[in-house]
Amino acid sequence: MSDVQREAMEYDVVIVGAGPAGLSAAIRLKQLDASLDVVVLEKGSEVGAHILSGAVLDPCGLDALIPDWKEKGAPLNVPVREDNFYMLGEAGHLRVPNWPMPPLMNNHGNYIVSMGNVCRWMAEQAEALGVEIFPGMSCSELVYGDNGEVKGVVAGVFGLEPDGSIGENTEPGMELHGKYVFLSEGVRGSLTKEVIAKYDLSKGKEPQKFGLGMKEIWEIDPAKHREGSVTHTMGWPLGKNAGGGSFIYHLENNQVYVGFVVHLNYENPHLFPYMEFQRFKHHPMVAELLEGGKRVAYGARAISEGGYQSMPKMVAPGVAILGCGVGMVNVPRIKGNHNAMLSGKAAAKAAHAAIAAGRASDELSEYETEVREGAIGKDLFKVRNVKPLWSKYGLTASLALGGFDMWTNTLGFSLLGTIGHGKTDAAATGEAKDHKPIDYPKPDGKLSFDRLTNVSYSFTNHEESQPAHLKLHDDSIPVSVNLPKYAGPSARYCPAGVYEFVTEEGKDPRFVINFQNCVHCKTCDIKDPSQNINWTVPQGGDGPNYPNM
Numbered sequence: 001m002s003d004v005q006r007e008a009m010e011y012d013v014v015i016v017g018a019g020p021a022g023l024s025a026a027i028r029l030k031q032l033d034a035s036l037d038v039v040v041l042e043k044g045s046e047v048g049a050h051i052l053s054g055a056v057l058d059p060c061g062l063d064a065l066i067p068d069w070k071e072k073g074a075p076l077n078v079p080v081r082e083d084n085f086y087m088l089g090e091a092g093h094l095r096v097p098n099w100p101m102p103p104l105m106n107n108h109g110n111y112i113v114s115m116g117n118v119c120r121w122m123a124e125q126a127e128a129l130g131v132e133i134f135p136g137m138s139c140s141e142l143v144y145g146d147n148g149e150v151k152g153v154v155a156g157v158f159g160l161e162p163d164g165s166i167g168e169n170t171e172p173g174m175e176l177h178g179k180y181v182f183l184s185e186g187v188r189g190s191l192t193k194e195v196i197a198k199y200d201l202s203k204g205k206e207p208q209k210f211g212l213g214m215k216e217i218w219e220i221d222p223a224k225h226r227e228g229s230v231t232h233t234m235g236w237p238l239g240k241n242a243g244g245g246s247f248i249y250h251l252e253n254n255q256v257y258v259g260f261v262v263h264l265n266y267e268n269p270h271l272f273p274y275m276e277f278q279r280f281k282h283h284p285m286v287a288e289l290l291e292g293g294k295r296v297a298y299g300a301r302a303i304s305e306g307g308y309q310s311m312p313k314m315v316a317p318g319v320a321i322l323g324c325g326v327g328m329v330n331v332p333r334i335k336g337n338h339n340a341m342l343s344g345k346a347a348a349k350a351a352h353a354a355i356a357a358g359r360a361s362d363e364l365s366e367y368e369t370e371v372r373e374g375a376i377g378k379d380l381f382k383v384r385n386v387k388p389l390w391s392k393y394g395l396t397a398s399l400a401l402g403g404f405d406m407w408t409n410t411l412g413f414s415l416l417g418t419i420g421h422g423k424t425d426a427a428a429t430g431e432a433k434d435h436k437p438i439d440y441p442k443p444d445g446k447l448s449f450d451r452l453t454n455v456s457y458s459f460t461n462h463e464e465s466q467p468a469h470l471k472l473h474d475d476s477i478p479v480s481v482n483l484p485k486y487a488g489p490s491a492r493y494c495p496a497g498v499y500e501f502v503t504e505e506g507k508d509p510r511f512v513i514n515f516q517n518c519v520h521c522k523t524c525d526i527k528d529p530s531q532n533i534n535w536t537v538p539q540g541g542d543g544p545n546y547p548n549m
């Protein structure tokens, strides 16, 4: 498509992705100068359709951006009232008291929210300030200027033929040029990945690490509902097989968010993260809560876990990477939305000052300095060793050591320095022959569900006539390498059942990509041990249609 002629539109700042980072940047730019031309492009059918978070929101980002958010009707309606932490065994649970936890783990003052709804509300605030927001517009390509700087993006390509060629019904999209382009695509953004590689932005940094987060919304028996209750668990069913844990947040209207995160650095390729999540709901403590209720929505999304030492350089000529494109999740707090918002605000400040000074298409190094040295850097620096300790020493030792390190960091020092992560999550995957297959119980259809039934509750939809947006660098690798060596792990790590190895008698196995099921979590791009899968955007408006995730 690179030789296609397209119309171009000129803006001051072009923002890719209407998550908390992108929308905060848009709002701040217009607050600073109402005359700036700012556009936000979002691949979801509407703002919020692709937003999946926990979410317990630390309002510090919103406080800094829109101090009167309460008066303006922001959907932060459920303050956290209780904070529970449990270690699970197969049949029992042990409450971990709150007092030994470092203060940063306290959820007092935070809110249980639907981040989808928060983003919908933020989009209204942005539009009221004059920001142009176009949902249903996937940004599929970067546009580079003559000096190699990022000049803009291509958005709105529709109707490609299944082989990727241009047909009668193809709309070639348009170019949106900006003095600066902000990539706020969230975790493992497709354009972000290109920019990081092109400008070698990860050089000298630790590899980014990830988890896979899966989440269901349940409507439960009102007698069991405790609005404002926050519960986290660790331990069963993952045990020694993988790091991770669960969250159970009681929001409004007798609804509960039930979520499960599996760290993607697990070695055993037989592990089936989705089935671990389903099994978790049969723990007596969780089953008791959910029995009699119904699951009303399902979704999944990767979460960045590398933290401070994994943040790549965030700027290159003409472009800045925001939010979880950089990886700004505070892992022990499982919180990144506040930092995403603060990063949007910081990028806006830097771009506004640069444009006011007559600059364009250069590096916004002031933004990077503010992220590393300001509130975001401080938040992430204190907890930088929690994830690598967990990866190296397992759950129990890391709880003690990580807790100790967070305490000392709260007091301003660390005895451990900064621990590295070592391998990427893809490289951490071991060979099938060295690991035992895991037997998972069949879903019962009441508390646990088969994958495809659950995917229908993500309301995902992809126009079938388009080319698959999940591209293989080498078509032969799934069957020739990944199947014999790793027992075909994509059939398990994908929480939406996109990948299948079909075996028919007398024929060679076939690798099938059911891209229609994709919920845009990006796990395949991260975990494929051969790094052979490239997640690219499908045409705009396709993908999940999450309600109040």
Ligand SMILES: Cc1cc2nc3c(=O)[nH]c(=O)nc-3n(C[C@H](O)[C@H](O)[C@H](O)COP(=O)(O)OP(=O)(O)OC[C@H]3O[C@@H](n4cnc5c(N)ncnc54)[C@H](O)[C@@H]3O)c2cc1C
Pocket: 016, 017, 018, 019, 020, 021, 022, 041, 042, 043, 044, 048, 050, 051, 052, 053, 054, 055, 056, 057, 058, 137, 138, 139, 140, 184, 185, 186, 187, 189, 190, 191, 212, 213, 214, 215, 259, 261, 301, 302, 303, 322, 323, 324, 325, 328, 329, 334, 335, 336, 337, 338, 340, 537
């Ligand atoms: C299971 C789970 C639980 C979590 N729990 C919490 C929590 O309780 N509290 C908390 O603070 N944080 C939590 N987080 C982390 C939090 O969700 C992230 O830190 C936050 O979403 C990052 O915001 P963002 O704006 O960078 O990216 P995102 O929220 O991912 O938004 C990116 C947006 O960009 C769009 N987009 C991407 N690529 C393109 C493209 N090429 N063209 C057009 N549009 C594009 C996407 O559709 C999306 O709307 C959780 C994450 C997960 C996965």
